[in-house]
Amino acid sequence: MVYPEQVIPASPTTETTSQRGAMIQITLGKKKNVDPNSDPLQRSQVGWSDGLSDQQLHDIARGVWVMPGSRIERERFAVVNGGGVIRQAMEIERIVDIPGGRRAFEGRILGPGHPVHDHYVGKPAPNGTQQNPITYFESPLGNRECNCGCGKPISRGDFLPGHDQRAIHERIARIGTVKDFIAWFDQTWKPDQAPQGEAA
Structure with missing residues (x-):
């Protein structure tokens, strides 16, 4: 198996960057043709070159990298550097393991209009x-706020650990008991107001 893209151990300045409001920069090297049959992501090229489609660039940038530790899993956004210029931005949905101890990003390409x-x-x-x-x-765009209303920043997901349950219990307490909350919900919720795709 060929793994043409590898990470050089991070410098101290890389490791000490604040995790608050952080993003990932993926820097691509020069173009290199590879055999799709031996590439773990079935690509024919790695590295930056002009003329790539958005999807081709995304497939090249998302892996495969040596990314040990959990910090990489906490970041929400990455930008792709080709030739010293940012060519693409992505929202990271998850990090997947690749045979051989390497990893790859999975996510979506961010287009014009996204901050x-x-x-x-x-x-x-x-x-x-x-x-x-x-x-x-x-x-300044690296973090959002926890959706429980606490105002604390998050880099992945919608809530800080445990804050989703805390938000639920706080809202139940505003109504009364769990029984009171269920009665109130059943009286106020209308099936035609269900989110799209949810069964009535």
Whole structure:
């Protein structure tokens, strides 16, 4: 199995970047043709070159990388550096393991109108050209707030650990007991107001 893209151990400055409001910069090297039959993501090219479609660039950028530890799993967004310029932005949905101890991103391409795309794509890479393909940088767009209403920042998902349950119990308490909440919900909820795709 061929793994043409590997991460050089991170520098101290990379590791000490604040996790609050952080994003990932994926820096692509020069174009290299590979055999799809031996590439773990079945690609024919790795590295940056002009003329790539959005999907081709996404497939090249998402892996395969050496990304040990849990920090990489906490970040929500990544931008793709090709030739010193950010060429694409993605929202990370999860990190998947690849045979051989490497990993890859899974997520969606962010287009015009999304704040991360508009802030970075087409502009100089925040970390410049790096030997290390995976680096972190601080960004005002890196975090959202926990949806429980506590105001604390989150980098992945919708809630801080345990805050979804806390939000549910706080709202039940505003009505009364669990029995009171169920009675109130059954009286106020209308089937035609269910989110799209939810069975009535």
